[in-house]
Amino acid sequence: MVLEIRQADPSERDEVARLLDVAFREDPVSSWVFPDPEHRAAVHGRFLGVFVDVAFAEGRVERTADGSAAALWLRIPAGEPEGEDEVPAKMRAAADPDNERCELVGRLTGAVHPTAEEHEYLLMIAVEPGRQGEGLGTELMRPVLERCDRDGVPAYLEASSERSKRLYERLGFEFTGEAVRLPDGPLMWPMWRKPNG
Template sequence: MVLDIRRAGQADRDAVARLLDEAFRDDPVSSWVFPDPEHRAAVHGRFLGVFVDVALAEGRIDYAADGSAAALWLRVPAGDPEGHDAGGEDDVPARMRAVADPDNERCELVGRLTGAVHPTAEEHEYLLMIAVAPGRQGEGLGTALMRPVLERCDRDGVPAYLEASSERSMRLYERLGWEFTGEAVQLPEGPLMWPMWRKPQPAPTSPLA
């Protein structure tokens, strides 16, 4: 499908945060971080809003023109998996806890655990989050939103990385060339997350070549 994509700016910040909130409200990881549904409804948007702020400041957000989908990307240099020093003022896991739910250590722990397995050897594109509005899921919007970046990665020889938060999403990513790294993140008394790495894909060979 053809999707009209633009780059989100600061004026889109709250709309993107609402989209993430709606898309991930019942996600296994979000449900683990905030087990109580009423409490989750109150703080989940603030929690994911930190991701939006990071992507606006340090990466980019590809946004469907109709507001139906958004992908948050960071270019991560070799040797710097998160781009932040633990304990510093730009410590994202600590900021997520402080902004959303200071007494809830799970807000911070999920970022610490995923950061511990984030690859460091190569520069790569990091798909921090991708969200599709609940009423539009299953239409191929996520694939259409990712495809231009993945095609650019292939042209430039740049790998990509993400963490899948469900087995269903992991299978979808596999169709686009991502592979499970083999080291899952086990959230304490909670679900698994699946780190996935995508090597640059060779251009298809013409049948007439």
């Protein structure tokens, strides 16, 4: 498969947020954060829009030319982050201020995020529901992972489903051994990929 990939422009912010919304609307973690389907439909896009804003401000958003898939990447330096991470609180404030789960999911994933080495962090990757299973996500990730291999940089992500965990394992990611346990909810699997070569 030859896939045309380009870096998204901030003017495409709402398009990328809509893609994340439809791709993750039935995801186990999204369903845990927003258990009521009608409420989820109303606020989910705002919740995920915070991820898009962070990626445009601090990293990059790569997407297919036809807009059917997008990946949000951050380059994370080695060492403990300075100060308290404000993103989980922003997610809660933007989407659903009375829903502590909006913030808790970010706090729990942040607590296990590796700090020893600089790495590429796949914050989120989304493929239109009707296009899932075609290999678009793999192809979208491939250039970054190849760059990681060339530069000797590891990569990191959190898988939010068993299906995505299996996909990432095929790309060389390994479960770190410490799952994120959402209270009375699903697991998330932190995964680390050592550079090849």
